[in-house]
Amino acid sequence: MRDDIESSRRGVGGYTIIEVLVALTLLLTAMVPLAIVLSTGLRATVTTNTRMQARELTATEIDRTRSLKFEAIGIGSATSKFATATNDAQLAPETGYAGLVAGPETVVTSSGDTFTVTRDVRLLVNSSKSVATKTKKIIVTVSWTDPAPASFIELSTVIGPTDMAK
Helix, strand or coil, X not given: CHHHHHHHHHHCCCCCHHHHHHHHHHHHHHHHHHHHHHHHHHHHHHHHHHHHHHHHHHHHHHHHHHCCCHHHCCECCCXXXXXXXXXXXXXXXXXXXXXXXXXXXXXXXXXXXEEEEEEEEEEEEECCCCCCEXXXXXXXXXXXXXXXXXXXXXXXXXXXXXXXXX
């Protein structure tokens, strides 16, 4: 009878608690680093996507500004005019033009991300030549706080009166 009990115990298939714990430990040892890698990859993807959207928005603003008449390029609230301003002064548009809004202006993209756009136009005098050349430096900054980490993209371009189509 005792042999029957022993043989029936050996014949029952299954795992002991120790075997299950060892298997779970091995599984968790493999899964935790994988979860960390996936989480880091997702965060990097979100950050890259946000930076790409901000850069596209900044480039669009620069292109939009460059498409204006030279006389219209300036910050509407500024007072210095191109002809009389000193180097690095914030420029106003010429009389009769509204100019750009300095900002900050909030822009929400189709994906739901919120960006803050600021614009600046400065006089840039190149005095390294025998005749000093005056140009306008257009600076556009797009910043964001969410998704984290908060950051910004700034692009600038220089444009002179001869660069514009009449």
